[in-house]
Amino acid sequence: MTTPDEDDDLLSRLRAADPVRDLEALPDDRILRMINAATASNPQPASSPARSPRRPLLIGLTGATGLAAVAFAAVAVFSPTTASATRLVMPDDPGLAAGSCPALDAEQLKSSPLTMAFSGRVTAVQGSEATLEVTEVFTGDPGRQVVVERTTAESGDYSGFDLVQGQDYLISTVEAGQPDAAAEIALCGVSGPASSELRAIYEAAFG
Template identity: 35%
Template sequence: MNEDELLARLRAADPALVGVTPAPDVDRLLEAVMTTTRVPAPTSGTRRPRRPLLLATAAAVALTTAGAFAWQATRSPASSPSAAPLVLRVQAADGTAKCAAPSVAMLRANTTAFEGAVTSVTGQLVTFRVEHWYRGEDGRTVTVNHIENLEGVSFRTGESYLVVARHGRIDACGGTVWAEPTMRDLYRQAFRDQ
């Protein structure tokens, strides 16, 4: 059998050939369509609008986001701008005492330790923006009062200082100094387990 014979057999077996298939009854089909009043139900392939689902999803995302912001706001009240700053007071030193160099043991005896940049100096008040807490509070602002009693330290706006205090009081010889690498290392040693 060659290709031409095979093609002839296939054509003879094809029921869709024009000569074999009867012509459609167009008049009957048209009449059926025109007289039908029933709307067919959607088939499984028809898509329904998803607007309610999208609206519900958007509402859930909005509520979750709002809840996360509310939780964060209540979680860290000390870092909020409305939190009152920590206020420390410098204790007056005995005029005859000489200050010893700060040591790890002397720094560890304090309940508050931080590094902060001076944001303002007004009279006897110095305000710090805390850059790093070593021990104690968790706020962003600290005010130190009675700085005239602090020996050997003059505060300048924009400069960073290391400050220690015990129960809200800064000892005149207690290790409050300008922040330089050697003193930062000493503070890290004193408060590394904190």
């Protein structure tokens, strides 16, 4: 530990060794100009903006492109294709007159040689074909989608029925008359629009 006299002596020696002790202090404005010049010649690097974390591609999609991609993915995953649909034929035998068909009841429906019975909704009609989404299966295996080849009845007494988009139908089928041919829709009141009366018969026969 030094004494106050020793501190004063040390301070005097340091001042004597200072090479610029006799120089006058620089004016404030000159000091400011020197600082500005030094800063301009050595600019600081701009800081990089913070990057947001990566997100899945699907979340980052926006606008029409994103919506199209989502729609395409939903169709690819959830929509069955008509290529794998069960194909049926609406018979056009002119002998199937509505007046000659017996009244349908549950016992008759249950004892009929049916291969399938289901309810479905028409989702598309294009040309002579109608596509139905199966909503309930009573017997057989129609799959999730059915394509029906429609026919147009020439007689008003024809026991067939038209397939209208957005409407529900109850449909039963019988074996085709030829090998590898599409199954035929059973007519004479066995198949038709899903009225409450026809549904009650289906539920009693297959329930």
